[in-house]
Amino acid sequence: MRLPFLHILFFLSSVCFAQEIDVQPKNVSDSILNSTRTIRFSEPFNPERVMQKLFPGKLYHLANKNTFVSWSCKTCKHAPFVDVNGVEGDQMFPYENGVATRILANIDFSDSKGNEFKIMAFNHSTHDEDGLQTGRFSGGLLGLAKFAKKGKVWEMKFFQPAVAAFGAFAQCPTPKLVQIGEDQFAFTLSHINGGAGGPYEGYLYLVAGLDGKYQPIMEVPNYHLANVASITWSGSYTVVEDAAKKHFRDFIITTNGSFNKNAKAEDEFEATLPEEIAEMAKTKTQFDFAIERRFSFKGKTYKMIGKPTVKFSNVK
Numbered sequence: 001m002r003l004p005f006l007h008i009l010f011f012l013s014s015v016c017f018a019q020e021i022d023v024q025p026k027n028v029s030d031s032i033l034n035s036t037r038t039i040r041f042s043e044p045f046n047p048e049r050v051m052q053k054l055f056p057g058k059l060y061h062l063a064n065k066n067t068f069v070s071w072s073c074k075t076c077k078h079a080p081f082v083d084v085n086g087v088e089g090d091q092m093f094p095y096e097n098g099v100a101t102r103i104l105a106n107i108d109f110s111d112s113k114g115n116e117f118k119i120m121a122f123n124h125s126t127h128d129e130d131g132l133q134t135g136r137f138s139g140g141l142l143g144l145a146k147f148a149k150k151g152k153v154w155e156m157k158f159f160q161p162a163v164a165a166f167g168a169f170a171q172c173p174t175p176k177l178v179q180i181g182e183d184q185f186a187f188t189l190s191h192i193n194g195g196a197g198g199p200y201e202g203y204l205y206l207v208a209g210l211d212g213k214y215q216p217i218m219e220v221p222n223y224h225l226a227n228v229a230s231i232t233w234s235g236s237y238t239v240v241e242d243a244a245k246k247h248f249r250d251f252i253i254t255t256n257g258s259f260n261k262n263a264k265a266e267d268e269f270e271a272t273l274p275e276e277i278a279e280m281a282k283t284k285t286q287f288d289f290a291i292e293r294r295f296s297f298k299g300k301t302y303k304m305i306g307k308p309t310v311k312f313s314n315v316k
Contacts, residue, residue, distance in 0.1 A: 026057045045147075051103055120144070120145045133170040146159075180239055186207060188205065230263040230267050276289075
């Protein structure tokens with residue numbers, strides 16, 4: 001009798017597990033997109049509670065720390081938002097079949113006067129009954145909310161439900177806070193994607209407040225490359241300290257990498273080399289390199305100024 005009992009137990013457990021991940025979005029009012037809502041929270045600041053207040057869907061806690069709210073809005077006006085992958089076109093948000101919203105980051109910072117702030121970053125993806133995030137070339141849609149502390153109360157000062165989509169498999173990379181001017185803060189995102197078995201190419205994006213909203217204002221190509229045996233590189237950045245520029249200070253982008261022609265036989269796909277090293281790769285077997293580029297704010301975006309500089313080492 002033991003074997004049949006185990007079979008029944010396994011069947012019941014499977015049914016219960018399936019029921020646990022049968023995600024159903026909750027229909028909400030179109031006020032969910034109202035950026036002028038007044039929201040205050042007393043200490044302690046609870047990010048999950050904040051997410052539920054901003055996006056009052058049904059809360060799910062699944063395995064592997066997969067926590068999100070599932071919601072849909074039948075009366076919301078859908079609007080296009082850029083997906084930097086550029087493969088499947090713009091994302092229409094809120095998604096017609098429902099939205100899964102997750103906490104992406106909870107960032108603390110202070111200005112020069114000691115005022116305390118929090119930025120909550122959210123990741124939106126399309127509703128999935130199993131609570132999954134899918135689509136190699138579908139980015140996670142970034143949303144932002146800014147809070148200021150007054151005494152023991154956190155008050156929302158800015159809310160932008162959606163900005164743009166970054167990353168792969170509907171998972172936006174974690175935004176990193178960066179100061180780009182006098183009490184002026186922005187976010188960098190390292191976006192990496194690529195086809196199965198092929199090069200994983202990375203871009204650096206800068207998202208900053210401009211014209212009353214957060215938006216991508218800098219795109220740096222050739223910031224990362226991985227999944228290629230013959231060549232690899234990774235980038236880093238610094239903000240130029242310049243008293244003459246109160247806001248939107250320049251960025252120095254440094255890309256360090258290595259090339260080995262003998263490893264090309266292991267590459268399933270060929271990677272496009274940065275033009276700064278392409279000539280060297282034609283005549284040399286291997287080398288390390290460092291490319292430096294400078295980006296400056298021009299009009300409403302950052303653009304590369306001057307010519308990149310490159311240094312080679314370990315050349316053979």
